[in-house]
Amino acid sequence: MKKNLMYPFLILLLSFVLGACSEQTKEATISQNEEGTDTVEEVEEATESNVTPTPQWSYEEETGPEHWGELDPSYSVCIKGNEQSPINIETSQVKTSEKLESLDIQYEPTDFSIVHNGHAIQANPAIQNNSIVVEGKEYKLAQFHFHTPSEHQFNGENLDMELHLVHQDGNGELAVLGIMIQEGEENEALASIWGALPKSETEEEVTIEEPVDLQALLPADQTSYFYEGSLTTPPCSEEVQWIVFENPIEMSKEQIQAYRQIFPGNQRPVQGLNEREIIKE
Structure with a gap:
């Protein structure tokens, strides 16, 4: 009888430990978020899809107007547009x-x-x-x-x-x-x-x-x-x-x-x- 009572106790203890680990992971993600990412969801989406940041553009040299269309496919209209x-x-x-x-x-x-x-x-x-x-x-x-x-x-x-x-x-x-x-x-x-x-x-x-x-x-x-x-x-x-x-x-x-x-x-x-x-x- 005592042996059977131990199983619920072990399950409860395991759930508590897993919950604590999950909360620590969430806090770490939010800490990263405060350093530069807007939301936790964006961190997850970026990780899952390996999204790269939109390239920086400027008015000078390699990132200037004559190169805008080459910096990213989303900028292609800069050179292909009519x-x-x-x-x-x-x-x-x-x-x-x-x-x-x-x-x-x-x-x-x-x-x-x-x-x-x-x-x-x-x-x-x-x-x-x-x-x-x-x-x-x-x-x-x-x-x-x-x-x-x-x-x-x-x-x-x-x-x-x-x-x-x-x-x-x-x-x-x-x-x-x-x-x-x-x-x-x-x-x-x-x-x-x-x-x-x-x-x-x-x-x-x-x-x-x-x-x-x-x-x-x-x-x-x-x-x-x-x-x-x-x-x-x-x-x-x-x-x-x-x-x-x-x-x-x-x-x-x-x-x-x-x-x-x-x-x-x-x-x-x-x-x-x-x-x-x-x-x-």
Whole structure:
């Protein structure tokens, strides 16, 4: 009888020991997670599928724009795509269309936080209360960021900088407003962001103390060029609706230099037009 009573006790003891070992394994995995992996599930998935990290890209040398398409199969569109951005806008080749619906911009002062993501200074809105309507389709502002010098050209010429306001609709399709920037008066609408520019790459977002008046960022004359393009950074995904303003806005020499001290150059060269139409509205 005593012998039979020992079996349940041994099973209970064994279960306790196995449970303790399992908990120690879980704690070790979470400890690894805190050092760089987002979730326990991602650790397991990476282990099971032997996933390699997405290769780093840059604007220089072996990882620069001319090599993006070679860095990873997911970047192949960067060299194989036929509708890549940015482009050179030759005004003599632009078509005017009366059928194109007017661009409707619905912006208001908004709280933002900024990050230095290693490629640009990017501003993220606290709430999605800003949008544009292009050909009857609404796109919500997702973020905006800066390039220097400008990525788009007008008649073969670059400007000092370019602002990209990236919008997304409910299906994940993108529309980007491109605003050229030239040296001139201080841009007061961007002063709060420029006062907090991170000098190096950040892991956490930096909150901007004052709301950004997005309407004040737009040129007074909003004559625009419309064309079908792509992201100007890997993976260079296409089917992006581009709206590039003809008239630039201004930033002071000091503001431009402050950005260039962080990013001496974060510009993709212009890509072939490949028989695409550029429509002026």
